[in-house]
Amino acid sequence: MKHYLLATLLFAYTATATAQDIFKGYINIEDADSTIAVNLMYAKPDNFVGEKMYNFTEAYLHSHAAEALKRASRLLRTTHPHLRLIIYDAARPMHVQQKMWNKVKGTPQQNYVSNPANGGGLHNYGLAVDISIIDNNGDTLPMGTTVDALTPLSHIDKEQELVRKGKISPEAARNRALLRTIMKKAGFRPLRSEWWHFNYTTRANARANYKAIP
Ligand SMILES: [Zn+2]
Numbered sequence: 001m002k003h004y005l006l007a008t009l010l011f012a013y014t015a016t017a018t019a020q021d022i023f024k025g026y027i028n029i030e031d032a033d034s035t036i037a038v039n040l041m042y043a044k045p046d047n048f049v050g051e052k053m054y055n056f057t058e059a060y061l062h063s064h065a066a067e068a069l070k071r072a073s074r075l076l077r078t079t080h081p082h083l084r085l086i087i088y089d090a091a092r093p094m095h096v097q098q099k100m101w102n103k104v105k106g107t108p109q110q111n112y113v114s115n116p117a118n119g120g121g122l123h124n125y126g127l128a129v130d131i132s133i134i135d136n137n138g139d140t141l142p143m144g145t146t147v148d149a150l151t152p153l154s155h156i157d158k159e160q161e162l163v164r165k166g167k168i169s170p171e172a173a174r175n176r177a178l179l180r181t182i183m184k185k186a187g188f189r190p191l192r193s194e195w196w197h198f199n200y201t202t203r204a205n206a207r208a209n210y211k212a213i214p
Pocket residue numbers: 089123128129130196197198
């Protein structure tokens with residue numbers, strides 16, 4: 001009975017809590033830098049899970065990652081005044097991570113979702129972003145695949161080979177390189193298998209020194 005009550009309360013909290021409650025103490029990116037566009041892929045059903053996962057549309061980050069993102073945005077606008085960043089995913093609460101894990105568990109997609117039982121991933125700490133670049137018209141630059149395309153074409157370690165084989169265009173490879181350059185200069189680390197994903201720190205450091213968002 002006690003457990004039932006607790007589960008009911010938790011469900012009521014996660015179903016009704018506003019983004020401001022869930023992300024208290026975290027930075028809303030649109031407030032931090034209004035030039036950064038936000039279009040959260042899990043706030044719409046058009047994502048690899050095939051279902052709307054978020055009941056919020058704002059991108060939040062831990063202040064350390066938010067400061068680094070502001071640096072990246074400034075670097076991009078200084079060197080390429082007609083371009084700006086667009087965020088597709090940022091902080092993801094653990095209760096949503098659990099919901100995603102339950103969806104993909106036992107399917108081929110399970111390799112792409114961090115298991116909450118193992119502490120989740122850096123999105124759960126507000127320390128990772130899924131990000132791309134848009135131009136003056138709001139059009140995304142060609143990157144060779146869409147964001148969250150779970151295919152070898154999204155890998156960043158063999159891009160020249162992908163270009164040689166005609167799998168991605170030279171322009172896409174250059175755009176990915178530009179994104180990586182500014183993100184790395186700002187303090188982020190790229191991920192081998194996803195050109196759009198950047199971590200602010202290591203998983204070990206996140207677990208030791210930061211708190212996951214419930
Ligand atoms: Zn990501």
